[in-house]
Amino acid sequence: MTTTTNHDGADFTTGEGLRALLNRLHEAGEGAWASDPAARELMAYAAEKYTPLARKHGLDPWEAATAAFDAMQYASTRRADDPWAMVTHGVRITCIFEERAQGLLCSVHQARRPHVSAFHDPERFSDRENPLTDYHPAFHMTDPHDDADAEMDATGSGSDGGRGSDRACMSAGSAAEDVIALFTLLGWDPATARAGVEHVCGALTKTGTRQAAYEALRRDKHARALLDIPRSSWTALLRALLGNPHPAYSATTAGRGVLLRLLIGETLPVLLRDDDLILTISLAAPGHHDHPGGDRS
Known part of the structure; x- marks a missing residue:
């Protein structure tokens, strides 16, 4: 069972607990995420938390966990009133554009551009009852x-x-x-x-x-x-x-x-x-x- 507390005793499933852990990892430097047991537990928890959202968009749970990791790196997340809300918003946006990129057969970076995402997904001639x-x-x-x-x-x-x-x-x-x-x-x-x-x-x-x-x-x-x-x-x-x-x-x-x-x-x-x-x-x-x-x- 995944532990949800860091070594300071703060529960990172709460907003304040997550803020405390992110601040500590930020102050410890880049290597902290790779060596800190609490960081590994946090990412395992994030993968489990965002599994339904990932599956909704046809993605692997760890793709959602990667999006959560990226969102946790921002200073705005650490300073937010509700850090978990910021992380969830970032994961949702990333999942949407990941799915869009797969449909458009392009990179996520391109799918985020309005002039690219405005196109419809490619269709095979056989996809419709009446061919194109x-x-x-x-x-x-x-x-x-x-x-x-x-x-x-x-x-x-x-x-x-x-x-x-x-x-x-x-x-x-x-x-x-x-x-x-x-x-x-x-x-x-x-x-x-x-x-x-x-x-x-x-x-x-x-x-x-x-x-x-x-x-x-x-x-x-x-x-x-x-x-x-x-x-x-x-x-x-x-x-x-x-x-x-x-x-x-x-x-x-x-x-x-x-x-x-x-x-x-x-x-x-x-x-x-x-x-x-x-x-x-x-x-x-x-x-x-x-x-x-x-x-x-």
């Missing part, structure tokens, strides 16, 4: 010909004037109905399919781009709760309607999504011949894999 490459503009690469084709379809290729845009508006109005029919044919409840498709179309109208709509809707827990469908079904619905957001799929049928494919001229029979699309939609139908403990989070 799916939504960060720095990783996006689009096919310029794809945009040109879409613009040409919307304007009617210039050969029929305004009639092309009229057809585009008409096709946009009927595309949603075709998608609802597609999902219903593949096992989705008609009411659920209609509510889901109309919600996605509404969000697409507000955001203006499929990428922005996808990023907004994938985090829309309120809509998923109202529709009462599992997360896996919601994700499959978004990818089927808006396309896979990964840049590698931007010029493919998987990247375009069902809505755009219908608008650029594909028909429902053509979509029904897409085996990957059919399999994805049918397997994601709510209730297809319902079982106790299923994912509805």
